[in-house]
Amino acid sequence: MQKDTYLLELARYIALNPVRAQMVRSxxxxxxxxxxxxxxxxxxxxxxxxxRILAGFDKTKPxxxxxxxxxxxxxxxxxxxxxxND
Numbered sequence: 822m823q824k825d826t827y828l829l830e831l832a833r834y835i836a837l838n839p840v841r842a843q844m845v846r847s848x849x850x851x852x853x854x855x856x857x858x859x860x861x862x863x864x865x866x867x868x869x870x871x872x873r874i875l876a877g878f879d880k881t882k883p884x885x886x887x888x889x890x891x892x893x894x895x896x897x898x899x900x901x902x903x904x905x906n907d
């Protein structure tokens with residue numbers, strides 16, 4: 822359980838890095854990360870797997886539900902301080 826929680830927090834941290842650096846206003850706007858594919862905004866590249874991240878949000882419902890939960894999770898982190906900056 823701790824590994825999964827850490828993985829999700831790490832994924833959110835990475836997705837929000839360009840937002841916190843004020844390079845873009847939302848994680849969706851940063852096209853060079855895996856966020857857009859994981860969140861369901863674009864197709865996965867052949868080298869990218871998103872199942873492990875999405876499994877942390879919903880293993881039983883359609884993928885689009887897990888993607889929505891992931892988008893909400895990342896968005897909620899936007900207003901939180903960056904890990905390690907407390």
